[in-house]
Amino acid sequence: MSLARDSSSYHDMATATGVDEAAVQQAPSIKSMYVYEAPVRLWHWVNALCIVTLAASGYLIGSPLPSMPGEASDSFLFGYIRFAHFAAAYILAVGFLVRIYWGFAGNSHAREIFTLPLLTAAYWREVGAMLQWYAFLRPYPNRYVGHNPLARLAMFFGVFLMTLFMLATGFALYGEGAQAGHWSHILFTSWVIPLFGQSQDVHTWHHLGMWAIVLFVIFHVYAAIREDIMGRQSMLSTMISGYRMLKK
């Protein structure tokens, strides 16, 4: 009460200090819930960094930079590029294993990207609703606490299965250099190379896998920003703070 007595000086103070309790009291309350626990958020950003590193170094492995001059002993450029690829690959792999563990240990949202409720009609109805929203056939999407059903579909294929694919093909190629007896050779090279036919085919599929991931990233980043602006729940801040805010 006393605060609002002299409204013009209150306004001046509020603009100067940024403290505006009256505005806070009048504001509509927004519902928020904690969806992404710390390990999920940390993994998300570490994984993003790994993928960028892997795609950049991988592209350069496929199409190397112009030749270095001088003695072979003068530089180790291609070696470092490959090292960056393999280092990021190991981090990606360890992160992926930890993330799978967290799928079991964490809350229910931590499991979403690893499974699909294939047989639940309601799930597919919501996927349809999201598609309508993207086709401009619905004025507003529904409100989703975890991943929206379309995003979940994209994550299952674009993140879970693609990461598995890149790990299997990548470590199969890695095991070729690491030689027989190395764990990657035993676990991956020994069956992945014969499965694809020969090493060159694995290179090609691994390379195409990169482009599949690039496609995923394009759609993922666009959808996240668009949902943040136009949808009815927060997106970008949620992957930082963990809290999902729902708008009206």
Next chain:
Amino acid sequence: MIETFYETLRRQGITRRSFLKFCSLTATSLGLGSAFAPRIAHALETKPRTPVIWLHGLECTCCSESFIRSAHPLAKDVVLSMLSLDYDDTLMAAAGHQAEAILEEIKKKYKGQYILAVEGNPPLNEGGMYCIQSGKPFVEKLKYMAADAKAIISWGSCASWGCVQAAKPNPTQAVPVHKVITDKPIIKVPGCPPIAEVMTGVVTYMLTFDRIPELDRQGRPKMFYGQRIHDKCYRRPHFDAGQFVEEWDDDAARRGYCLYKMGCKGPTTYNACSTTRWNGGVSFPIASGHGCIGCSEEGFWDKGGFYDRLTHIKQFGVEANADKVGGTAAAVAGAAVAAHAAVSAIKRARVNHAEENQGGK
């Protein structure tokens, strides 16, 4: 009784000293260490020579050409006497019915004991009529002789994978040996042709130890196909340094830089060329300034140009590779996203506008 290998050598005037030298050389070339030399010697002194039947299907005879050039052991002096090479229609003097009679004889006399070496492969289309031998399709001769063989050696990429005659569109429907013979151990010795010393090495191993060498999952002897050309390539330091030949005859080519950008298939090819080399160790393609074409790998004719680093993806046109396919898809996706964003913005602006108008009323 067939004489032993040692008896044959002595009869041909080879001294015991030379014989023992050969045994240690063989032990070394098989990567077995000197302790194995006496065992090899003992085996060659006591075991009767194993009969070998060498069949030729659809092929170009480059495997035979390579084989007879083996330097250690010298094919002329050693292997042709060591094997009892009883039938090889390219090398033997007999012809016609006389030659075919040998097949029958070996099949009966050495049932389950002879080795069937196959150069080339059988075409299956039109009942196999694209390769007729002694009046019958080759595939029948192959099956007939394989039935009583102890083991089969698939010489070269033809017998191992199919090679050029099985390249797309494969009009004769040529297939590798393991597609028609499924109940016998098959040792694949791919290459177009395989390295002479690898061929004689495999045979020596089988005869001295009386067993087939350890094979990888695809059926190749691990001792020769366990590593890639790239793993033992002497240009590898240039690869790691990022020093590549960019064009034929550029300065980098003269300096002997890595041929990766010129489409060298060394990083994806399992063979022993960079270790044993060719023609008695004189050279091998990369040492002569040309990239590896991957001739010992399955389907190497169908992976696009020998001079392209990235494989052609024919479903998207002759010139497409992973980067062109993926890059195009990414560009289309980017454009679609931009268009979608624009429509979204316009739509949102309209809705806001309408809401404001409503609020104004």
